[in-house]
Amino acid sequence: MIKFTPAEESYLKAIYHISDEGKRTVSTNDISFQMKTKPASVSDMLRRLGEKEVIEYRKYYGVNITEEGKKLALQTIRKHRLWEVFLVEKLRFSWDEVHEVADELEHVKSKLLIQRLDEYLGFPKFDPHGDPIPDEYGDVRARPRLPLTDLELHATGQIVAVKDSSAAFLKYLDKVGAYIGARIRVMEKVEFDGSVEISVDNKKNIFMSKDVAANVLVML
Amino acid sequence: MIKFTPAEESYLKAIYHISDEGKRTVSTNDISFQMKTKPASVSDMLRRLGEKEVIEYRKYYGVNITEEGKKLALQTIRKHRLWEVFLVEKLRFSWDEVHEVADELEHVKSKLLIQRLDEYLGFPKFDPHGDPIPDEYGDVRARPRLPLTDLELHATGQIVAVKDSSAAFLKYLDKVGAYIGARIRVMEKVEFDGSVEISVDNKKNIFMSKDVAANVLVML
């Protein structure tokens, strides 16, 4: 069994996430941006991850994650999301406080720990941001979801996830009263700036700029 | 605020534990043994910890932990023991499975996490091995405890902790039916080899070699 350092796991996770956003090949700069490290540091890491065969690395042409790499990344993502559920469900963290802590907890090495945590949490399928939790084999069943901006006028749906998980964005959603699970209806669409007005749980109405709405993911 | 790496925290914890066993001054070799690293590595770390003023380091003469260092060590010990309680109480780990995992979890940096964990666990005062959990200011109220070997014939008491926390020893105690909280009475003391026979909860009798009994700590 090859061993991976926390840094290697984090880079691999980043590469997986970027791949998952549609890009087949991931560039050094993409990773550099995501990881907040310099491109030079990324190049060095890519060489090492390539040697460990979790990515295919062609100098100057970017990387593709291998099947082996995907599995590993999904294990780390699984741990990250389970810990996020734990922090919110058991330790009363708010959804904007969990990410940094989960980024540390995800590297703790113990298979038993994660099995038991999963069981203790009741085998949750989604994390506090609505993202699916891979099973122990790395299988993820993503539910179909689309940005709120794609909904037609008068369409109804349910908020199921957020695209941006930054504390700032999440706190803003809290403030206006948007949350995962909320039943919504598009009350108005402003052509001019793409902003929308939605009703939440048939109770209150919320105005959202296009930027905000684009980061709110819904299910019909 | 000076920052400390996981390795620095671990060394400091080791130095604290060795100091706590009576030694005022801790030697390089003592630390090397405890940390399972070479004396050369220890010397290097001591230089760094000395610069950060958590220990007083006089070359060739060993180290003394400072007040600042003691505080820091106790914070790490607090985290370690709270996580051990979590693993046993919530995740059904056995007491011989928790130490290595807690050794990783103790380095996760989040004040809120530990506050909430403490609260979630109901502010436990002792870990699964009977060791006291320092409060958030580093105060420990150690209960008086003595090795089972010190008990007189026919004396009664209660098992409150173990001195050796190795998996092998803990599993052995499980096997013979000794546990923290057990009410015991010394039924026989063998002069020849120092072994003892004790009754547990007035139900069953256990034979213990001197070596085992010396690592079982009791309260009268």
Added chain:
DNA sequence: TTTATAATTTAGATATATCTAAATTTAAAT
């Protein structure tokens, strides 16, 4: 097709954390 720009890699530096082997110091024995 040449040239310029942007992306990327390499080289060399710093910091942490470990090791082995050699040098040094302290403490014990003669």
Added chain:
DNA sequence: ATTTAAATTTAGATATATCTAAATTATAAA
């Protein structure tokens, strides 16, 4: 008071993970 042995430190090496500055490569523009 020497000598020796044990403990400790230093020197030099390796591995990880980062950086800045310089060199290289690929791609877009002219």
